[in-house]
Amino acid sequence: MDTTSEKTLQSGQEEKAAKAPDTSKPEGMLEVHxxxxxxxxATLIKCGSxxxxxxxxxxxKGTTVQLYLKKQGVESLDYVIGTHPDADHIGGLDVIVYKYNCDTVIMPDYEKDTKTYQELVDVIHDKNMKITYPVVGEQYALGEAKFTIIAPNSNSYGGNANDYSVAILLEYGKNRFLFTGDAEEASEAEMLTNGIDISADVYKVAHHGSRSASTQEFLNAVHPKYAVISCGEGNSYGHPHAEVLNRLRSMGxxxxxxxEQGSIIASSDGENITWNCSATDSWQSGEQTESDRENADNVTEQTTYVLNTNTKKFHRETCGNVSQIKEENFQKVQMxxxxxxxSGYSPCKNCNP
Structure with a gap:
């Protein structure tokens, strides 16, 4: 890696990661947007100033996030975390890093050969900043709150960018919030055995509610009262998947x-958590029904797919992975x-074409 990165906390960051606040009731409020x-x-966390x-x-979405931060009165950021280098997570961060003073940028020690990833790295370098790699167990202070790095726990996930996701446990008084990016089953299994208590009041559901994450064993350990799913209406991946919704529903x-509800805000006084809206009661997955699939099968001859001739995967045109395909491996077909x-191709597991 030819970027200037460090695997340890930089000068000045030790102070943030120093003495963590206790769990007594804090004076102010924590907001999680x-x-x-x-x-x-995209998740904004505010604690005092x-x-x-x-x-x-x-x-x-970079400008969308920037305008949201501006509306919330954010003038600078103590931390920016790019959980992993997939475009739907870091695509807008180049705008944020360019527009805001960011004390610490945390990203996994995993590169992706894409324009999106390089644009973010270039902005970080242009502002004479450095990337801080996550160290499991390391704690950082955010005003009266603190967060602990809980993943990734190894560097052996092959080409699966999702399992390299930076995961954190945020604590404010007695309240706990869990964020795991797109971490899938392999990373979740490691989080269960790294010795850190991952129980939380609020679980930001991994990978937009994909069945590749949020295993029952993991959910049992987290045992959340609340869960938040970030996904797009009518997305081509079928997120959230029915299996994950059923697990959450069965746990109450x-x-x-x-x-369904737009931007969601959780507010904590260190003991109680309140929300800007009521929980959903639809439990509707984003997947096609059997009738939808049958109708789609009837017009398969007219369907356009994008091929990755290297991985032998085929994708919907709207699949987020399409932008990551190198030009020499990109092919569009109607089959x-x-x-x-x-012909030897298999469907992408994310967009489920």
Missing amino acids: YIDVGQGD HAMLIDGGNNN VEVFRTD SREELEQ
Whole structure:
């Protein structure tokens, strides 16, 4: 990696990561804003005069997030966390890093050969900033709140960018908020065995409610009272998936969704958590019904797919992974699923074409 990055806290950051606040009731309020950025993630956390941002939505959402921060009176950011280098998480962060003074930028030690990733790295360098790599167990102060890095716990996920996601546990008084990016089953399993208590009042549901995350074992350990799902209305991935919604429902978890309710705000006084809206009662997954699938099958001859000739995957045109395909591996075709599968291609697990 030819970027200037550090695996340890930089000078001046030790003070933030020093003595963490206790769990006695704090004086002010903590606000957690789950910003509606469509199919993506962006979360603003405010504690007094301190603020941090986790992810910034897709490439076309940087200005949306910037205007949201401005409306909330945010003038600078103590921390910016890019959980992992997928476009729907870091796409808008180049705008934020350019527009705001950001004390600390935390990103995983994992690169992605994409224009989106390089644009963010370039802005960080242009502002003479450095990337801080996450160290599990490291704690940082945010006013009267604190957060602990809980993932990634290893560096052996191959090409699965999701499992490299930076995950944190945010604490404010007695209230606890969990954020795991797009971490999937492998990373979740490691979080269960790293010795850190991951129980939380509020769980930001991993990977937009995908079935590839939020295993029952993981949810049992978190045991949340509330869950927030950030996804786009009518997204092509079918998020949130029915399996995850069913697990949350069976546990009696109150669920909030940006695709149904827009931006969602949780406010904590250190003991109690209040919301700007009521929990959803629809429990409707984003997946196609059997009737939808049958109708789609009837017009497969007219369907346009995007191929990755290297990975032998086929995608919907709207799939977020399409922008990550290198030009020499990119091919657009009009074929049926059956024809593609007979040609040796398999469907993308994210967009489920």
